[in-house]
Every structure is written in structure tokens, then in C-alpha cells.
Amino acid sequence: MGKIDMTEKSCKEFVEVLASKSPVPGGGGAAALAGALGTALGEMVGSLTVGKKKYADVQEDVLRLKEEAQKLEQEFLELVERDAEVFEPLSRAYGLPKDTEEQKAHKAEVMEAALKEACTVPVRIMECCCKAIDLVREIETIGTAIAISDAGCAAAYLRAALTSASLNVYINTKSMKDRDYARKQDQYAAKMLEEYVPVCDEVFQKVQARVQV
Numbered sequence: 001m002g003k004i005d006m007t008e009k010s011c012k013e014f015v016e017v018l019a020s021k022s023p024v025p026g027g028g029g030a031a032a033l034a035g036a037l038g039t040a041l042g043e044m045v046g047s048l049t050v051g052k053k054k055y056a057d058v059q060e061d062v063l064r065l066k067e068e069a070q071k072l073e074q075e076f077l078e079l080v081e082r083d084a085e086v087f088e089p090l091s092r093a094y095g096l097p098k099d100t101e102e103q104k105a106h107k108a109e110v111m112e113a114a115l116k117e118a119c120t121v122p123v124r125i126m127e128c129c130c131k132a133i134d135l136v137r138e139i140e141t142i143g144t145a146i147a148i149s150d151a152g153c154a155a156a157y158l159r160a161a162l163t164s165a166s167l168n169v170y171i172n173t174k175s176m177k178d179r180d181y182a183r184k185q186d187q188y189a190a191k192m193l194e195e196y197v198p199v200c201d202e203v204f205q206k207v208q209a210r211v212q213v
Contacts, residue, residue, distance in 0.1 A: 006084055007033075007077045023091055024084035031165040032083060032125050035132060036076035038157030041150045042136040043069035045143040058142040065135050072132050079128070083121045083168075090114040108177065115172050119185055122168035126192045129162040133196050133203075140203050145210075152207030159200035166193055 006014065006025050014033075018025050025033075046066040049055045055062070093114045096107040136158060140151035169189040173182035 006080050024087050025080065026083070026087065026168075027164055028083035028087075028122050028125065028168040029080045031122065031161045031168065032076050032079040034157050034164070035125060035129050035161035036073050036080070038129075038154045038161060039069050039072045039076060039132040039135070041154035041157065042132065042139050043073070045139045045147045045151050045154070048147045049139075049142070049144040052144060055142070055144060061142060062139070065139050069132070069135055072128055072135070075128055076125070079121060079125050083125075086114075086118045086121055090118045111175070112177055115176050116178075116181065119169055119172040119176075122165040122172070123185060123189065125165040126162055126169070126189060129158050129165065130192055130196050133158050133162070133199050137199055137203050140207060148207055149211050152204050152211070155200045155203035155207070159197060159204075162196055162200070163193065166190075 006017075006029060009017065014025070018030060043066050046062045046069065049062045050059060050066070090111075093107065093111045096103070096110060098104045098107050133155070136151055136154045140148065140155070143151060166189045169185055173185050176182040
């Protein structure tokens, strides 16, 4: 299957196709895009910090965070595309005939492979979210105060991306016949949620306390 180019669409076009009956993009692609937006907001705080005399002692750290953020942003955008790509064979698998025992067996085999492949994308989105959340937690601490609200927004976007990606893990594992594999993926997703949702909430609350009168 060729590249779908979801990220080449305008914001308006992306939202319109997201709202339509089109099978892609869906929740996974939206989660990846939210991750890219959250990471970019964190990087923006860094961009506004670099070059300021007040923050000269942390400039090297900020430049490192910006570089790491740029890599994550690119991967998030690639995951928007990848999520659409892996859904296509899964969609085809659902439509396979199952009139005979042979057809049923073939469909089950194809479905299982497609489900496992589809599951890899939201798992990776979650992993990228965790890395981005660590970056945002650090930039909130050392970044310029004039953009601190954007660090809070970054945490909110990444929380949404992380939790929504987890639902895309669970919807795939739920249908898998290989329950050991499914259980491991579910446990891995749950572990990331358990560790990083509180971090997002902590960053958001710290920012909220700083900006409210």
C-alpha cells in the first residue's frame, strides 16, 4: 500500500476526513497528531528560552531538549501515516469470507496477524508520548516563565495522546486469539498509563498554580 499522506492535508481537510465515514484517520492517527502538537508546544517553550540572558545557564539543556523534541515530532507525524497504513489490511481481513472451515481458518490467521501489526502503532505512540512527557516535565522546570502556560498545554495534549492511544491498543488486543501476547501488550500499556498520566497531571497542576491569580 502506498503512502496515504494524511499529514500533507491542511488542518481543515484533516478534520473533515476525520469526521467522515472514512476508516482513516481514526483515533490512533488523532492520538499521534495530538502527540506531535504537545511535543511541539514543549519545544516552543524551549525556542523562547534559547538566547535569553536570564536562562543562559540552562541553554545547553534546552538545546538538547529541543533536538530530542524535533525527533519525536517527526516520529509522531510518521505514526499518523503508519496508523492509517496498518488499518488497511485489518479492514480487508474483516471482509474475508468464512463460509467454509478452510475459509474460517484462513480468516482467523490473517486477522491475528493484522491485529498484531495494527497494535504496534498505538503502542509506539504511547512510548513516544512517555518520552515527550519527560521532556515537557523538564522544560516546564527550566524554560522561560513567559511561555509556561504552553508547557501546561503540552502536558494536556500529551495526556490525551497517551490515554487515547491506549484505547487503540486495547481494541486490538481484545480480538486477538493469542491471549498471552494480548495480555503482555495490555500490561505494557497499563504500566505506561500508570507511570505517565500522573506526571502529566503534576505538570499541568504546577503550571495552573503558576498562572492563576
